[in-house]
Amino acid sequence: xxxxxxxxxxxxxxxxxxxxxxxxxxxxxxxxxxxxxxxxxxxxxxxxxxxxxxxxxxxxxxxxxxxxxxxxxxxxxxxxxxxxxxxxxxxxxxxxxxxxxxxxxxxxxxxxxxxxxxxxxxxxxxxxxxxxxxxxxxxxxxxxxxxxxxxxxxxxxxxxxxxxxxxxxxxxxxxxxxxxxxxxxxxxxxxxxxxxxxxxxxxxxxxxxxxxxxxxxxxxxxxxxxxxxxxxxxxxxxxxxxxxxxxxxxxxxxxxxxxxxxxxxxxxxxxxxxxxxxxxxxxxxxxxxxxxxxxxxxxxxxxxxxxxxxxxxxxxxxxxxxxxxxxxxxxxxxxxxxxxxxxxxxxxxxxxxxxxxxxxxxxxxxxxxxxxxxxxxxxxxxxxxxxxxxxxxxxxxxxxxxxxxxxxxxxxxxxxxxxxxxxxxxxxxxxxxxxxxxxxxxxxxxxxxxxxxxxxxxxxxxxxxxxxxxxxxxxxxxxxxxxxxxxxxxxxxxxxxxxxxxxxxxxxxxxxxxxxxxxxxx
Amino acid sequence: xxxxxxxxxxxxxxxxxxxxxxxxxxxxxxxxxxxxxxxxxxxxxxxxxxxxxxxxxxxxxxxxxxxxxxxxxxxxxxxxxxxxxxxxxxxxxxxxxxxxxxxxxxxxxxxxxxxxxxxxxxxxxxxxxxxxxxxxxxxxxxxxxxxxxxxxxxxxxxxxxxxxxxxxxxxxxxxxxxxxxxxxxxxxxxxxxxxxxxxxxxxxxxxxxxxxxxxxxxxxxxxxxxxxxxxxxxxxxxxxxxxxxxxxxxxxxxxxxxxxxxxxxxxxxxxxxxxxxxxxxxxxxxxxxxxxxxxxxxxxxxxxxxxxxxxxxxxxxxxxxxxxxx
Numbered sequence: 001x002x003x004x005x006x007x008x009x010x011x012x013x014x015x016x017x018x019x020x021x022x023x024x025x026x027x028x029x030x031x032x033x034x035x036x037x038x039x040x041x042x043x044x045x046x047x048x049x050x051x052x053x054x055x056x057x058x059x060x061x062x063x064x065x066x067x068x069x070x071x072x073x074x075x076x077x078x079x080x081x082x083x084x085x086x087x088x089x090x091x092x093x094x095x096x097x098x099x100x101x102x103x104x105x106x107x108x109x110x111x112x113x114x115x116x117x118x119x120x121x122x123x124x125x126x127x128x129x130x131x132x133x134x135x136x137x138x139x140x141x142x143x144x145x146x147x148x149x150x151x152x153x154x155x156x157x158x159x160x161x162x163x164x165x166x167x168x169x170x171x172x173x174x175x176x177x178x179x180x181x182x183x184x185x186x187x188x189x190x191x192x193x194x195x196x197x198x199x200x201x202x203x204x205x206x207x208x209x210x211x212x213x214x215x216x217x218x219x220x221x222x223x224x225x226x227x228x229x230x231x232x233x234x235x236x237x238x239x240x241x242x243x244x245x246x247x248x249x250x251x252x253x254x255x256x257x258x259x260x261x262x263x264x265x266x267x268x269x270x271x272x273x274x275x276x277x278x279x280x281x282x283x284x285x286x287x288x289x290x291x292x293x294x295x296x297x298x299x300x301x302x303x304x305x306x307x308x309x310x311x312x313x314x315x316x317x318x319x320x321x322x323x324x325x326x327x328x329x330x331x332x333x334x335x336x337x338x339x340x341x342x343x344x345x346x347x348x349x350x351x352x353x354x355x356x357x358x359x360x361x362x363x364x365x366x367x368x369x370x371x372x373x374x375x376x377x378x379x380x381x382x383x384x385x386x387x388x389x390x391x392x393x394x395x396x397x398x399x400x401x402x403x404x405x406x407x408x409x410x411x412x413x414x415x416x417x418x419x420x421x422x423x424x425x426x427x428x429x430x431x432x433x434x435x436x437x438x439x440x441x442x443x444x445x446x447x448x449x450x451x452x453x454x455x456x457x458x459x460x461x462x463x464x465x466x467x468x469x470x471x472x473x474x475x476x477x478x479x480x481x482x483x484x485x486x487x488x489x490x491x492x493x494x495x496x497x498x499x500x501x502x503x504x505x506x507x508x509x510x511x512x513x514x515x516x517x518x519x520x521x522x
Numbered sequence: 523x524x525x526x527x528x529x530x531x532x533x534x535x536x537x538x539x540x541x542x543x544x545x546x547x548x549x550x551x552x553x554x555x556x557x558x559x560x561x562x563x564x565x566x567x568x569x570x571x572x573x574x575x576x577x578x579x580x581x582x583x584x585x586x587x588x589x590x591x592x593x594x595x596x597x598x599x600x601x602x603x604x605x606x607x608x609x610x611x612x613x614x615x616x617x618x619x620x621x622x623x624x625x626x627x628x629x630x631x632x633x634x635x636x637x638x639x640x641x642x643x644x645x646x647x648x649x650x651x652x653x654x655x656x657x658x659x660x661x662x663x664x665x666x667x668x669x670x671x672x673x674x675x676x677x678x679x680x681x682x683x684x685x686x687x688x689x690x691x692x693x694x695x696x697x698x699x700x701x702x703x704x705x706x707x708x709x710x711x712x713x714x715x716x717x718x719x720x721x722x723x724x725x726x727x728x729x730x731x732x733x734x735x736x737x738x739x740x741x742x743x744x745x746x747x748x749x750x751x752x753x754x755x756x757x758x759x760x761x762x763x764x765x766x767x768x769x770x771x772x773x774x775x776x777x778x779x780x781x782x783x784x785x786x787x788x789x790x791x792x793x794x795x796x797x798x799x800x801x802x803x804x805x806x807x808x809x810x811x812x813x814x815x816x817x818x819x820x821x822x823x824x825x826x827x828x829x830x831x832x833x834x835x836x837x838x839x840x841x842x843x844x845x846x847x848x
Binding site for chain 1: 528529532536543544545591653714801810
């Protein structure tokens with residue numbers, strides 16, 4: 001098998017390994033994250049009623065499978081003599097269980113839902129863009145029963161809040177402010193559920209506030225509806241909560257005049273029935289209806305609770321290391337990318353440097369020190385090293401001792417340079433960096449040999465090349481986000497290896513050759 | 523011809539011209555043809571010399587070799603009363619570390635360009651070589667002191683200073699391209715194209731020069747003398763090719779550049795061989811090397827070995843340039 005084919009196979013293998021390892025880790029991280037962020041709840045319905053006529057039926061609202069809540073498990077315990085039919089209402093998209101029977105007697109019905117709440121859904125997902133048909137529009141504008149848009153008190157409010165030039169959004173906000181602020185709490189026993197009565201006495205129950213807001217919206221010709229659902233929190237006997245949705249700007253926008261939420265409901269508010277005030281709605285022939293709702297928080301999955309258990313597979317997880325090691329580890333993980341830049345510059349662009357990995361290592365040492373200090377030290381060191389080397393040239397020393405003198409001089413210079421900077425500004429936090437010294441010494445020596453052997457112009461060309469590559473490496477190595485991604489997903493370096501294989505088999509022209517051989521085309 | 527306005531060539535243009543790029547040279551030619559194990563044969567000049575001598579190929583006569591720092595002291599004794607010699611590192615590349623002594627005044631040595639080197643400076647240079655400053659990879663090296671080649675008078679007349687050398691590139695044992703490198707003032711008397719030496723292509727069957735390059739740009743006259751560099755007929759050309767083929771066979775390397783100088787008395791002498799010859803030779807020819815390599819590959823083994831190679835050399839040069847642009 002030729003080296004070319006073999007290389008392609010290996011590159012493909014590394015890409016495959018990269019994808020495989022990355023997706024495995026992504027998935028397991030995702031699971032743990034979900035387990036930590038999401039919460040599991042059990043919602044239980046317990047409904048008792050008596051049927052006294054042969055044409056009885058009952059509609060039970062089932063929780064909405066919306067973006068923040070996922071129903072994991074549903075268990076319905078219906079009575080043997082009841083016919084159960086699950087439907088979705090076309091207008092409001094309510095999921096309903098319709099129970100009907102022709103036999104009189106006492107009935108008990110239960111349902112259990114396991115709900116996973118996700119905290120991180122965006123506003124847009126919660127408020128789907130939609131358009132209302134004219135039927136729907138007239139339905140959500142109608143005046144009926146408790147929602148009486150023609151009442152005297154309603155007209156009074158409409159005089160207080162003139163429509164004027166207000167946009168729908170501004171108007172609904174004003175109505176919402178009105179409903180949340182102008183009522184004192186009241187009880188339903190005193191009749192403060194009723195819109196007219198509440199408006200007259202400036203006192204309302206939560207239901208009264210919601211009804212008032214819907215009534216006012218409809219009075220101003222803005223489609224609106226009540227939403228009945230649960231505020232998910234642990235409760236042995238949960239009371240369904242009612243809020244409002246107004247339709248404008250092509251979407252249903254939620255408002256809760258009781259708790260003050262507007263335009264976005266907290267993720268733990270679980271809608272059950274829209275355009276309704278109750279969860280369980282008797283249609284006819286039902287007596288003594290009682291419904292009890294229980295909400296219970298469930299424990300997270302086992303893998304979340306056991307995340308800290310020592311396992312050999314944790315060796316592959318670098319984020320588990322102590323935090324102070326993270327910086328060094330991610331810098332090390334960035335170094336191959338520095339090498340990648342070096343390889344691209346050398347083999348694809350064709351820029352030559354003093355020493356192969358010297359620019360990348362130099363850039364790495366600049367990351368350790370802070371840039372300004374690094375530059376000052378670099379310039380000082382290069383100048384001192386350069387002149388020191390010129391002086392030493394006359395002594396005719398052997399290479400290793402000569403370079404060592406340059407190294408020693410550079411070290412002395414850095415030590416006192418750091419001391420000087422600290423003396424001038426004790427708060428500068430200047431750091432002495434060991435790493436670049438040897439590299440710089442070698443670079444100075446290489447520069448001298450090259451300028452002697454191939455001319456100063458060529459040596460300067462190499463210096464510029466070194467500076468360019470080092471600057472690019474510096475930018476790459478200083479990229480904290482990439483570093484932390486690599487710390488989480490070190491397997492991304494499988495792709496780096498694949499890239500190295502590809503560059504290693506790149507037999508096309510280098511960019512500088514397009515310039516170098518330009519005279520060859522006529 | 524509007525190439526003076528062009529700042530770059532497109533890859534497919536270069537490809538059509540058969541230009542070998544450095545990546546392709548490394549991957550498709552050097553990796554394929556040259557066995558790593560044989561590299562010392564060209565990287566170590568002492569070994570190259572031994573191989574040459576074993577195969578009856580002329581090399582500059584070695585006076586002595588220094589391998590230890592302690593031996594440097596005895597250099598003057600070893601040189602004796604010689605006034606002309608060359609000091610070179612055994613593993614140096616691209617002519618690095620070579621000092622050509624052309625004259626002597628006691629313990630003062632004069633280089634071919636007239637610079638005076640004191641004995642202390644020369645001794646320092648010797649120990650620098652031994653320390654490995656010029657060797658590939660910085661390994662400890664040895665110093666070769668050998669006879670200074672006196673260039674053939676014809677070549678001397680076109681060289682400004684220093685010695686012109688001839689490079690022949692052989693592919694699978696067959697010479698495919700050759701050029702002559704002439705030192706210039708800019709190159710400081712060294713035949714190093716990096717430093718501004720110029721090069722002219724050599725027609726393989728006749729040994730006549732044509733084309734020309736200086737610092738990667740096409741030229742036709744010597745920048746110092748304005749003397750045309752095309753049309754010079756090289757002396758002993760057949761001998762150069764003969765020796766090149768012999769050495770290439772002995773080295774067992776499929777892609778090798780062999781550097782010659784033509785001595786006034788003894789004719790072609792091998793200076794060194796190179797397993798990674800540069801690509802500027804294509805610029806000197808104003809032609810890519812790829813079609814020639816492909817042509818050699820297309821020939822049956824019997825046609826491109828032994829004496830049959832002379833026919834190949836003929837057909838390489840007589841093919842019209844249109845043929846190469848396939």
